[in-house]
Amino acid sequence: MRSRLSTRNRALAAIVAVLPATALLTSVTAAPAAAKPQADDRGVIVNMFQWNWDSVAAECAEVLGPQGFGGVQVSPPQESISLPGADHPWWEVYQPVSYQLTSRLGDRADFAAMVRSCDAAGVDVYVDAVLNHMTGQNNGGTGYGGSTFTDKHVYPGLYSGNDFHYHPQHCPNPSGEIADYDNLAEVQNCELLGLADLRTDFYYVRDTLVAYLNDLVGLGVDGFRVDAAKHIPADDLRAIADRVDADVYQEVIPGGAVRLDPYRASGDLLEFTFARKLKEQFHGNIAHLETIGESWGMQPDEYAVTFVDNHDTERDGSTLSYRDGPTYRLATVFTLAWDYGSPQVYTGFRFSGRDESPPANADGTVRPVDCGSGEWTCTHRDPAVRGMVGWRSAVAGAPVRNWWTNGDNAIAFSRGDAGFVAINNTSAPLTREFTTGLPQGTYCDVLAASDGQCVQVSGSGRATITVQPKDAVAIHVATE
Known part of the structure; x- marks a missing residue:
């Protein structure tokens, strides 16, 4: 596992390192605010849930790169089960059949072209990696690449029965599935929602997963989001991550017997508590957000990946989502403005049923994304989100200062002397004189x-x- 400093940022750091001191000094007109080491060298990542590879490629070239986004997280690219009888639910992609790169989102050539397009645009690519399990189809099935299997524990040429956990050898629950999240053996040795649970302590299984990840790295992938990492023992995951030269962040949902801290040996952690607390405060009193971060029992700043919602939380209601309209937008502005963690922006598709497929063809392959169709949320294209990406870059490393609140649902703060934001989560206009911290001048929202x-x-x-x-205003020094 390499550090989170991206290939692009490492190159920039190398350039800065060889510049003469005078070249650096001549670009400074005033002493900047003291900067702390950055926790978010990734830049802002867009989690483009269920976008097909051609659509991601185009978005990197036309939107993400030009607007300054640092990365894109894409959905699992490995071959997954195809379930036409269930109308191709979104979770098909989280049930691997093989590790060939033919999926409902495109084939290997499409994926490689997408990575090249994003790289050319200066956008790092992060893959959602499913390492914990295979399918949950007891009677077998067929994948999008044509691979067939007759049992969820047998994948010809890939895995067989001994590569999985079972009751009673490993799983203490007679059903074979997780029932008690306070029982560590159940959480990590039983099946999550009936999905065949891989024995990640086996060298063969580890070697197979490492080969898959390194194949993606060879195509230019920069990092991975590890799905269901909580269900993989931390030592097993580290043994895998240490053999892959890529940035890693992990889905380890708080609660139950699993401790989060050991997973920091493999990479960063998606900060679910941050997202849940955002919902509480934006539906309550955002004045409390003055201290949100590690002091609230969250991960240290340098290990936290923050977000407002993701594909699971928008469906279970534990966080805000696109359905919250202006409140969701304000929470996204706050997340991008706040001096904690490495932020993601989520963009998916609109749905009415929990298992609903993304907009797809009859065979389950996902159609090209059209942000004007109303089918996709395209949150990253919101002018406020695009504006905050540049704002965050302008204030990088500057501390929070000049905090103000009306004690209820309006807040404002600066990031050093580089940027200022005011958020009004009330139903009435707010006009007042603020201390912005910025140098004298005229700045535009x-x-x-x-x-x-x-x-x-x-x-x-x-x-x-x-x-x-229900609006916000943000200014920074580069807008003068």
Whole structure:
């Protein structure tokens, strides 16, 4: 496992390292605020759930790269089960049949072309990697690449019965599935939702998973989100991650017998508590957000990957989602503005049923994304989100200062002397004089869809700003 510093950022760091000191000094007009080491060298990652490879490739070239996004997380690319009798639910991609790269999202050539397109646009690619299990189809089935199997524990030429956990040898629950999340043996040796649970302590299984991940790295993939990492013993996961030269962050949902801290040996952790607390505060009192982060029992800043929602939480209601409209947008603005963790922005498809397929053809292959169709959320294209990507880059490393709140549902703060944001989560306009922390000058709001209000900051760093109901205003030094 390599550090989270991306290939692009390592190259930039090398360039800076060889520049003469005078070249650096001449670009500085004022002493900047003291900066801490960055936890989010990845930049802002867009989690493009169920986008097919051609659509991701186009989005990297036309939107993500030009708008300054640092990375894209793509859905699992390995061959998965095809379930036409169930109308091709979204979770097909989380039931591997083989590790060939033919899926409902495209084939190997499509995937490789997507990675090249994103790399050319300066966007790192992170793959959602399913390592914990195979399918849950007891009677077998067929994958999108044509691979067939007759039992969920037998995959010809790949895995056979001894490569999986069973009751009573490993799993203490007679059903073979997880029932008690306070029992560590159940959580890690029984089946998650009936999915055949791989013995990741076996060298053969580890070698097979490492080969799959390294095949993707060979195609140019920069990192991985490890799905269901909680159900893989931390030592097993580290043994796999240590053999892969890639950035890693992991899905380890808090609660039960599994401790989160040991997983930091393999990489960072998706911060579910952050997302849940955002929902609580944006539906309650955002004044409390002044201290959100490690002091709330979350991961240390340098190990946290923050998000507002993902494909699971938008379905189980544990977090905000696109259905929350302006509140969701404000929570995304806050996440990108806040000095904690490495942020993701989630973009998926609109749905009415929990298992509903993404927009797809009759054979289950996902159709090209059309952000104007109303089928896809395309959150990353929201002017406020795009504006906050540039804002976050402008304030990188600067600490939170000049916190203000009305004690209820309006807050404001600066990031050093580089940027300022005000968030109004109320139903009434807010006009007041704020301490922005910025140098004297005129700055324009980066969140508006068209030309927004411009703000005159005085020599004392103060400015009178109007923030409309359920809206925000953000300015930074590069907008002067």
